[in-house]
Amino acid sequence: MGEPERMNAARLRLPFWLAVIALAGCAANAPLPSRPPTLDLPLQLHVQRQAEGQSQDWLLVIQGEGAALRWSLLDPLGIPLSRQRLLDGGWQNDGLLPPNPEARELFAALLFALTPADQLVRQYPQALTQGNRRLFDDRQPAWRVDYRQPQGFDLRIGASLTYRVDALETMP
Structure with missing residues (x-):
């Protein structure tokens, strides 16, 4: 050559x-907390992604696994879109799926939204709460959470991406 x-x-x-x-x-x-907040696990969430007039439905399962949190994002047919483990303040791929940066951002924002109010200041000192939650990045709102119920909320990431999130009942 x-x-x-x-x-x-x-x-x-x-x-x-x-x-x-x-x-x-x-x-x-x-942004991620140094230690995951205490959550009532396992959690199953219906996540509806809304962007540019398009809508997608997903299932997200969050499970405790020792000191780690396992996040599994699935499409409506049960096909995995992303599997990540949050361990020691960082994300690790779980399985053979390729890295999914959008899913990692979603998981981090959901962790912020699901953090109990009494743990929020310790986990996210830069957060603001006034009927909703906001996390700022360079003085611009990076994430905004508007709660409809304790585990039913709208999550806005950036200027044009919104997720509608609702908890699904888990069977014992």
Whole structure:
């Protein structure tokens, strides 16, 4: 391979690596508490993603696993979309699914929304509460939670992405 071919190959790879770095940066920026809050587990949540006039329904299962929290996001047919473990203040892939930065951001925002009120200040000192919850990033609201009931709320991430979240009953 001559010099011009090597240069063209390098130019083709550059956008790919820039996209990988950008996605990795997005996933790393979601704030997480140093220790997970005390939650009533397991939790099963119906999550409806709403963006750009489109709607998607998902099932999210949150389980305790020793010191970790396991998050499993499934489509309506039960096909896994993302499986992550929150351990020692960071996310770990669980299984063979590829990393899903949007799911990690959703899981981090849901952890914020599900944190009991008496633990919120300790876990998220930058949070504001006034009938709803907000977490700010560079003085812009990164996450906003509007509660309809204790485990039924609307979660806004950024300017154009909203999730409607409702708890599903779990059988003993």
